[in-house]
């Protein structure tokens with residue numbers, strides 16, 4: 001490997017992180033062995049909760065373009081307050097895209113550009129990021145590229161952020177056009193708010209929606225489709241006595257002080273599991289194969305999903321895709337770990353389940369009510385002409401270590417910032433004015449990431465492959481092209497990627513949304 005441009009981080013990063021682990025009396029391997037299943041604390045709802053598997057699974061509506069010109073589709077989304085009946089008989093005020101949570105789904109084709117005009121009618125600035133999108137920097141939703149509500153004083157554009165001013169911010173008033181070329185592998189993306197310091201409460205209040213990219217090659221595989229392809233956005237929430245969503249923000253107005261109260265500093269977990277915005281829903285299925293497009297849109301909760309029949313059998317979860325699209329070949333799991341922001345594309349075959357039977361999707365690491373996720377009830381026998389081909393794709397990049405011109409090390413660990421608790425990358429909290437990484441366009445790099453507790457690390461713009469975990473080969477669910485890797489306590493992982501697509505200012509950060517708001521984000525400049 002050429003060791004050109006080795007950064008100082010290489011020396012400091014790992015040492016710093018190991019120092020911290022040592023200071024807390026844990027060796028990295030002990031932390032790994034003791035590995036707590038979750039990072040965060042559960043907020044308890046103050047309302048009676050409904051029994052599981054009664055509410056039907058909603059499918060978010062697909063947004064219609066308002067216009068098509070020159071091979072591009074144009075959409076409009078209004079961000080506004082709305083309320084929804086999430087718990088039966090209870091009204092819950094939300095922040096929404098187009099009045100619903102999840103927001104409407106955008107369906108698009110590879111290489112066919114999409115422009116979305118977002119209009120901010122919410123009481124605070126917002127900014128939209130298309131997670132997993134290969135997007136030019138100007139439309140990538142940098143956390144200070146705010147869309148100000150009408151009447152919001154320009155001078156207060158950077159409210160929050162400890163008065164940090166970002167001279168490079170592209171601030172607009174009321175509306176903004178985001179352009180997505182979507183010149184990328186087909187996959188399930190999601191769009192969500194990304195405002196500096198206050199992303200976690202904004203997503204929690206409802207600012208999240210799905211965006212699917214398809215292409216002809218994928219259509220021709222014969223995977224289950226139509227009503228047998230189900231997007232599943234899993235998110236936990238907690239409810240206050242008045243029916244509103246509860247969230248332990250230090251500043252409930254979400255303007256000045258970012259972060260959350262003790263004991264939620266490591267992450268806010270809710271005790272209600274929503275799928276597509278419904279609590280522990282149930283969906284009637286045919287005795288056939290289904291394609292489940294699973295997204296963990298929770299702020300901090302990790303899941304280990306299993307599909308269990310009423311007689312205790314675990315169905316195979318046949319993974320066909322990862323964050324950034326199809327695998328080379330299917331990988332069969334019984335248990336599928338999913339960290340915040342990760343997506344898995346999974347085939348489940350209900351044909352062996354008797355009509356009237358039920359399959360529960362459970363979270364093995366959830367406790368109490370958080371153990372249940374949703375259920376499927378098998379309605380009828382059918383003929384099924386879907387297939388799961390043994391070869392799914394042949395365009396996965398297979399970068400080799402020897403392709404890398406640089407190795408960088410980053411530690412992800414707890415620390416102090418601005419006189420309070422923080423989450424740091426390489427010992428530093430996020431600062432929009434500091435360039436943390438300058439990568440040369442076209443370069444392949446290996447990044448070594450080391451964690452103290454669970455940190456799902458996400459890179460904007462590029463997909464990457466997992467090379468190793470703690471010196472061992474990647475895990476089965478690390479297959480394919482990823483944009484988010486779930487680091488477990490004490491773990492060091494290596495990823496490899498190529499910085500291409502576009503030049504400009506991007507980000508990488510922890511997708512535990514509380515960690516992200518409390519500093520765990522850094523700038524990635526591609527030049």
Ligand code: C2O
Pocket residue numbers: 129131192194341458460507509511
């Ligand atoms: Cu889901 Cu910065 O992203």
Ligand code: CU
Pocket residue numbers: 129130131132133458459460461
């Ligand atoms: Cu992203």
Ligand code: CU
Pocket residue numbers: 412423454455456510511512515516520
């Ligand atoms: Cu984290």
